[in-house]
Amino acid sequence: xxxxxxxxxxxxxxxxxxxxxxxxxxxxxxxxxxxxxxxxxxxxxxxxxxxxxxxxxxxxxxxxxxxxxxxxxxxxxxxxxxxxxxxxxxxxxxxxxxxxxxxxxxxxxxxxxxxxxxxxxxxxxxxxxxxxxxxxxxxxxxxxxxxxxxxxxxxxxxxxxxxxxxxxxxxxxxxxxxxxxxxxxxxxxxxxxxxxxxxxxxxxxxxxxxxxxxxxxxxxxxxxxxxxxxxxxxxxxxxxxxxxxxxxxxxxx
Amino acid sequence: xxxxxxxxxxxxxxxxxxxxxxxxxxxxxxxxxxxxxxxxxxxxxxxxxxxxxxxxxxxxxxxxxxxxxxxxxxxxxxxxxxxxxxxxxxxxxxxxxxxxxxxxxxxxxxxxxxxxxxxxxxxxxxxxxxxxxxxxxxxxxxxxxxxxxxxxxxxxxxxxxxxxxx
Numbered sequence: 456x457x458x459x460x461x462x463x464x465x466x467x468x469x470x471x472x473x474x475x476x477x478x479x480x481x482x483x484x485x486x487x488x489x490x491x492x493x494x495x496x497x498x499x500x501x502x503x504x505x506x507x508x509x510x511x512x513x514x515x516x517x518x519x520x521x522x523x524x525x526x527x528x529x530x531x532x533x534x535x536x537x538x539x540x541x542x543x544x545x546x547x548x549x550x551x552x553x554x555x556x557x558x559x560x561x562x563x564x565x566x567x568x569x570x571x572x573x574x575x576x577x578x579x580x581x582x583x584x585x586x587x588x589x590x591x592x593x594x595x596x597x598x599x600x601x602x603x604x605x606x607x608x609x610x611x612x613x614x615x616x617x618x619x620x621x622x623x624x625x626x627x628x629x630x631x632x633x634x635x636x637x638x639x640x641x642x643x644x645x646x647x648x649x650x651x652x653x654x655x656x657x658x659x660x661x662x663x664x665x666x667x668x669x670x671x672x673x674x675x676x677x678x679x680x681x682x683x684x685x686x687x688x689x690x691x692x693x694x695x696x697x698x699x700x701x702x703x704x705x706x707x708x
Numbered sequence: 709x710x711x712x713x714x715x716x717x718x719x720x721x722x723x724x725x726x727x728x729x730x731x732x733x734x735x736x737x738x739x740x741x742x743x744x745x746x747x748x749x750x751x752x753x754x755x756x757x758x759x760x761x762x763x764x765x766x767x768x769x770x771x772x773x774x775x776x777x778x779x780x781x782x783x784x785x786x787x788x789x790x791x792x793x794x795x796x797x798x799x800x801x802x803x804x805x806x807x808x809x810x811x812x813x814x815x816x817x818x819x820x821x822x823x824x825x826x827x828x829x830x831x832x833x834x835x836x837x838x839x840x841x842x843x844x845x846x847x848x849x850x851x852x853x854x855x856x857x858x859x860x861x862x863x864x865x866x867x868x869x870x871x872x873x874x
Contacts, residue, residue, distance in 0.1 A: 458857070459829070459857060462813065462825070463829050463830075463862060465806050465807075465809060465810040465813075466733055466829065467802065468803075469806055469810055470726070471725060471729065472725055472729075475742065476724045476742065476745060476746055478717055478720050478721070478724075478749075480746070481720065481746055481749045481750050482713065482716070482717075482753055485752075486748060486753075486754075488751065488754040489753075489754040489755075573781075636843070657825060662848055662852065690844075690845070693844050694777050694820060694841030694842065694843070696818055696819070697811070
């Protein structure tokens with residue numbers, strides 16, 4: 456028997472007939488998730504107009520194209536909270552936030568600080584990254600999430616993916632959630648995320664190849680480094696095998 | 709129970725053992741595997757009206773794999789090859805030996821390699837489909853499979869020696 460045949464055999468021979476899953480719990484959580492998705496979709500549609508108007512006003516009046524800073528009050532965040540571990544009250548609360556990288560839920564919330572123009576273009580739209588407020592049940596130290604969106608020449612913003620921590624602290628040192636394209640948006644989303652600490656370089660590894668990310672500091676907290684990978688160097692959606700950060704002296708953080 | 713719910717229960721009863729086992733092969737941890745399979749089934753049920761006439765099993769499998777791969781976003785984890793993550797006293801000797809060999813072999817692979825090996829050789833998916841489900845190129849699947857099998861070949865003699873010494 457070759458190694459491959461032995462591997463196939465072993466993978467099948469070690470199957471256990473009883474998975475031991477609680478199907479009642481599965482269906483209960485599935486119904487909650489379905490409800491949240493419906494509410495999220497409705498909320499996102501309602502908010503699109505208000506957010507677009509605010510961004511246009513700022514782009515013209517304050518920061519100029521490519522780096523707008525919303526300063527006007529915006530509507531509250533859209534609903535989206537499909538994390539299966541959420542509390543039962545989540546479906547009733549219109550200010551919950553989504554788990555990482557679920558593109559099917561597209562919240563629109565007031566961006567915190569300046570929007571970051573990635574330099575990536577999708578036709579006439581610009582790929583932007585920005586933090587938005589989030590709320591995770593039972594996790595008081597998680598209050599921000601990083602969103603990837605597209606901005607039209609008119610200034611309206613469409614959120615494609617929002618990633619946020621679901622436990623711990625969103626300001627703890629090191630890497631946080633990384634967002635990958637899920638082929639659900641109108642345009643591919645370059646891989647992105649944030650790091651907390653004095654990082655000057657962010658380097659991803661994929662198939663033994665190193666890829667440098669583009670980095671910039673968040674306008675509201677200089678310890679927060681937003682990074683994204685040029686889609687020409689890392690195909691959107693392609694999973695990283697590893698990622699590291701280095702400081703200005705080249706030391707690994 | 710609505711007809712759709714009954715269909716889902718039937719589907720889940722048939723599919724769950726395989727989903728849990730696939731997650732176990734990718735993680736080496738039974739608890740994590742059960743959590744991942746449960747999450748995949750929750751999301752499958754949430755989309756059931758849209759997918760149940762199409763390829764529900766494929767949807768659940770893709771959801772499971774993506775969920776696990778997303779869990780590896782953070783810096784690389786190490787899978788020591790000479791440690792067995794879990795042993796069950798009630799397993800018969802052959803099952804224990806096979807499981808030990810399997811976990812050690814898979815533990816020598818990176819998360820991406822494990823995912824590709826499981827999709828390719830446990831689910832028997834063609835390379836093109838593995839590439840689609842992991843959002844990578846076919847070339848990446850080929851090269852990663854090749855590298856994983858090379859590790860497999862190099863690890864087997866060493867493990868056979870270790871088994872012989874026991």
